[in-house]
Amino acid sequence: MEHLLAVLDEYEGVSDSYSPEFPYKRKKTNVFLEKGTLSDVWVYVYQGNTHGLKPIPKGDYLDYLKRNR
Known part of the structure; x- marks a missing residue:
């Protein structure tokens, strides 16, 4: 499982602190x-600034992609 998460982390651009190169962090939740x-x-x-963006x-x-093409 850890190997798969490491591959996904690299694909998603994961880091504990935000930078344009690493915009996401991985978090465990229920x-x-x-x-x-x-x-x-x-x-x-x-982790980036979402100010001014509209919620989906x-x-x-x-569904959002289908309706907004």
Whole structure:
């Protein structure tokens, strides 16, 4: 698992502190799955300035892309 996370970290540009070269950090958090069970997951969190950016409705990025082409 650690090897896979290291590969993903390199792809996503992960660092503990923000720089244009490394805009994301990886964080472990809990989520509720569809059937209501709790699971630990890793998420990538953008560390840059989001001031002035519009939120994506419902947080569904793929749906946002489909509707805004």
